[in-house]
Amino acid sequence: MDEQTYLEGIKTAVVALDRQRTLAATQAALDAGVEPVSIAQDGLSAGLLVVGDQWIRKERFISHVLVAAKAVHEAQALVEPHITGGTGKSAGTVVLGTIKGDLHDIGKNLVALMLRAGGFTVTDIGIDVPPERFVEAAKESDADIVAISLLMSVCLDEVEQACELIRRSGIRAKTLVGGPPVSDEVAAAIGADMYGGFDAVTALQSARELMSRIRTAA
Amino acid sequence: MMNHLERIVAAVQHTKPDRVPVTPLSINRSLRVLGYTTRSVLNDSGKMAAAKIAASALFDDDAVVAGTDLFVESECLGSTVEVYEHVPVVVDYVIKELRDLDKLRVPDPATDGRMPVVTQEIRLLKEHFGDTTVVVPVTCGPLTMASQVYGPEQLLIAMIEEPEWVHRLLDLCTETGLAYWKACIDAGAHALVALEPLSSGTIISPDQYREFVGPYCKRLFDLANEHGRVPVNHVCGDTEPVLDQMASLGAPILQLDYPINMGTAKQMVGDTVCIAGNLNPIEYMLYATPTEIYWACRDIIGQAAAGSGFILGAGCDLNPRTPTENILAMVQAAKDAVYRDDLSIEFVQDSYLPLDVKPPRFPA
Numbered sequence: 001m002d003e004q005t006y007l008e009g010i011k012t013a014v015v016a017l018d019r020q021r022t023l024a025a026t027q028a029a030l031d032a033g034v035e036p037v038s039i040a041q042d043g044l045s046a047g048l049l050v051v052g053d054q055w056i057r058k059e060r061f062i063s064h065v066l067v068a069a070k071a072v073h074e075a076q077a078l079v080e081p082h083i084t085g086g087t088g089k090s091a092g093t094v095v096l097g098t099i100k101g102d103l104h105d106i107g108k109n110l111v112a113l114m115l116r117a118g119g120f121t122v123t124d125i126g127i128d129v130p131p132e133r134f135v136e137a138a139k140e141s142d143a144d145i146v147a148i149s150l151l152m153s154v155c156l157d158e159v160e161q162a163c164e165l166i167r168r169s170g171i172r173a174k175t176l177v178g179g180p181p182v183s184d185e186v187a188a189a190i191g192a193d194m195y196g197g198f199d200a201v202t203a204l205q206s207a208r209e210l211m212s213r214i215r216t217a218a
Numbered sequence: 219m220m221n222h223l224e225r226i227v228a229a230v231q232h233t234k235p236d237r238v239p240v241t242p243l244s245i246n247r248s249l250r251v252l253g254y255t256t257r258s259v260l261n262d263s264g265k266m267a268a269a270k271i272a273a274s275a276l277f278d279d280d281a282v283v284a285g286t287d288l289f290v291e292s293e294c295l296g297s298t299v300e301v302y303e304h305v306p307v308v309v310d311y312v313i314k315e316l317r318d319l320d321k322l323r324v325p326d327p328a329t330d331g332r333m334p335v336v337t338q339e340i341r342l343l344k345e346h347f348g349d350t351t352v353v354v355p356v357t358c359g360p361l362t363m364a365s366q367v368y369g370p371e372q373l374l375i376a377m378i379e380e381p382e383w384v385h386r387l388l389d390l391c392t393e394t395g396l397a398y399w400k401a402c403i404d405a406g407a408h409a410l411v412a413l414e415p416l417s418s419g420t421i422i423s424p425d426q427y428r429e430f431v432g433p434y435c436k437r438l439f440d441l442a443n444e445h446g447r448v449p450v451n452h453v454c455g456d457t458e459p460v461l462d463q464m465a466s467l468g469a470p471i472l473q474l475d476y477p478i479n480m481g482t483a484k485q486m487v488g489d490t491v492c493i494a495g496n497l498n499p500i501e502y503m504l505y506a507t508p509t510e511i512y513w514a515c516r517d518i519i520g521q522a523a524a525g526s527g528f529i530l531g532a533g534c535d536l537n538p539r540t541p542t543e544n545i546l547a548m549v550q551a552a553k554d555a556v557y558r559d560d561l562s563i564e565f566v567q568d569s570y571l572p573l574d575v576k577p578p579r580f581p582a
Contacts, residue, residue: 017378058459061423063374070375103307106371153500153537154304180455181500 006034007043010075014047015054017064019071022047026075036082044072044079045117052114052201062106065200069113091119092144092211095137095173097129100158104151107179110200111149118204131162138166138173145210146173147196147203153181160190167191174210178203222280222351223408230448230470230492232526234561238519239280240530240552241494242503242545243473245356246286246304247536248273255538257301260286263335267342274351277545280529281352281409282343284402285336288358288413291394292366294325294333304538313368316376316383322367324393327401337405344406352408354450356535357398359414360391360434361422367391370416377422377430384430392434399441409448411473412438418455418475427460432467439468450494454534458482465491475533476501481521484528493522494529497548504537508547512570515551525561 006029013021022044029039051068054060094115098108105127112124125137138146146166148159163175177187178196187195194213196206220228220236228235246256252269259265270282289306293299296312313319327333336355343353358366364387365373376384399410416422417431435451442449451469453460456477464472465487474483474495483493497503497518502511515530522528530552536545550569558564 061426062421063378063423063426066371066375067378101302103309106374109371152305153504183501186501 001032003034003038006032007038007046010039010043011047011050014044014068014071015050017051017067017071019067019074022071022075023078026078030078030082036079040076040079040083041119044075045119048072048113048117052117052204056199056201062110065110065113069110072113072117089119090121092207092214093121093123093141094145094147094176094207095123095125095134095141095143096147096149097125097134097137098127098149098151099155099162100128100130101155102150102152103127104149107151107200108149111147111178111196111203114200114204115147115207118208120204120207131158131165134162135165135169135171138171139169143171143173144214145176145207147176147178147207148192149196150177150179150181156181156186156190159192163191163193174214176203176206176210178206221349223349226280226352226529229526229529232492234526234557234559237557238523238528238530238552238555238563240549241281242277242279242548243283243499243532243535244273244277244279244540244545245283245535246538247540247545248283249286250538251276256286256304256306260301260306261332261335263338263342266335267339267346270339270343271346274347276542277549279545279549281354282347283411284339284343284353284355284407285357288356288362288415289366290332290336291325291358291363291391291398294331295322295363295367295391295394297367308366311367311369311372313387316380319383319387319390322390324390324397327398333398333401337401340402340405340407349408352448353406354409354411354448355402355407356411356413356452357395357402359412359417359431360388360395360438361431362414362416363391363394364388365416373416374421377426381429388430388434392437395438396441399438403442403445403447407447409450409471410438410442411450411452412469413452413454415454417460418453419457419459420455424459424463427463432463435469436467443468461486471529473531477533479521480518484522484525488522488525488527492527492529494531496531496533499532499534499536499540503532503540503544503548506544508541508543509570509573511544511547512551513573515548516555516565519551519555519563523555523557523563526557530555 010025013025115122174193176196177192184195194210196203225235225239229239249269251273289299297308298310299306300309439449449469450471452473454475471492476498556564
């Protein structure tokens with residue numbers, strides 16, 4: 001089998017939401033000497049991005065994305081030990097968290113999945129994150145983007161504080177804010193650099209757009 | 219002039235209300251009328267009832283909502299619920315592994331957790347209002363309840379990988395809901411709301427709704443109908459994909475959220491059910507001006523009120539910081555919309571100045 005066939009096999013297994021087949025196809029590719037980075041990006045992540053697109057087109061729903069993500073996560077554990085050195089060029093560095101007062105993490109977890117599938121390096125700092133911690137984490141990883149997730153509108157004040165704090169701190173990170181209570185107008189009103197969208201696939205698109213803005217300005 | 223209850227009943231029965239009924243969904247917001255936060259009073263029936271009574275006098279809306287949140291049941295089932303300033307959240311799910319389900323028992327509404335607090339609040343509200351307004355508790359729907367005892371991500375995965383187990387869990391959650399609903403009915407509730415945010419089209423598919431939500435909600439609605447009370451099917455988010463299913467489960471009122479178009483909903487299901495909603499509780503009720511809200515409500519009334527079977531309201535419950543004048547603007551929009559004998563709407567006055575040419579800050 002050539003490399004492409006192994007990678008297609010992995011991608012197809014993920015899209016089929018077949019955890020066993022995903023693991024088997026991943027192991028088979030590793031055993032055959034396919035590049036681990038290719039397995040991760042062009043097999044596993046590529047499959048997850050397909051499922052993400054199906055979700056955006058309302059052909060599939062969150063349950064399906066989560067099952068695919070679980071398969072990818074387990075298969076990635078097989079691949080990771082084989083990856084030495086870097087994984088190649090990162091699409092950007094992101095610090096991601098759900099704002100203080102909000103304990104919802106499905107949305108944030110899906111965003112982390114999609115951003116990583118899209119080649120971003122993501123530091124997930126969890127839920128209920130106070131504004132200062134976003135700044136701290138952004139400094140620690142020299143982040144391009146601080147991505148703030150929220151489901152509960154009562155927490156908008158804290159998000160506004162976080163954006164303000166990030167601006168005043170002098171770090172270079174841009175703020176991307178997303179979730180159901182947010183919109184382009186709300187993002188602008190609270191001082192975020194960009195609206196990240198309602199869902200994780202739009203978050204990936206927004207992150208890419210924000211990165212290209214950052215690179216153009218640099 | 220009709221009283222609040224008569225007005226709502228006319229809407230539900232598709233007969234002639236005097237004017238458009240209105241339920242802004244002021245729940246935690248009502249606590250603020252007496253300066254309370256959710257955390258300070260959610261265990262105190264007396265204070266909650268007093269605040270809801272004061273809010274009813276201030277807003278003059280057509281229902282009084284008992285309770286504050288949808289975590290009462292899952293807390294009784296054993297999940298750890300912490301109360302932040304305005305809203306409780308689950309910080310630990312009682313089910314960690316599938317076999318933990320075997321340890322759960324249906325709670326006793328007379329003694330467990332906050333169930334007796336809410337049923338007592340219902341009693342106090344009935345004592346005060348009698349049958350002049352609709353006294354209605356908010357409760358948790360079975361699928362959402364399941365997500366609060368197992369975790370939403372885990373449940374969404376199990377719906378694909380372990381469906382038989384999920385059905386067992388949903389059965390337990392429904393039994394819990396039935397016990398609680400019976401206690402609320404015995405306490406005097408006129409209507410009961412099943413809150414099912416996890417079942418929105420944003421999260422699950424129409425097939426998943428058919429398998430994992432419909433049959434279980436129907437059992438709750440059947441109980442209410444058997445006792446002559448009105449069950450309300452409330453799903454936040456985009457429910458257009460499941461609207462026909464929602465309307466076929468026996469709940470005479472569907473509460474709809476802002477993503478759906480009320481005119482479309484009226485066309486789809488307006489003959490069989492009463493639709494309630496659907497102004498955006500954040501972009502409009504929290505952030506917009508009273509004038510913008512008044513005219514946005516007019517739009518909704520124009521789309522969906524004719525023919526009866528309509529209740530004006532917000533799409534979901536109001537943020538506690540929602541300005542009083544914003545709520546009053548919504549109520550006034552309903553008061554200014556009178557039903558003629560042929561069930562068409564006459565706008566008897568414009569209580570707010572027309573919008574100037576600048577479009578609203580947050581378009582619908």
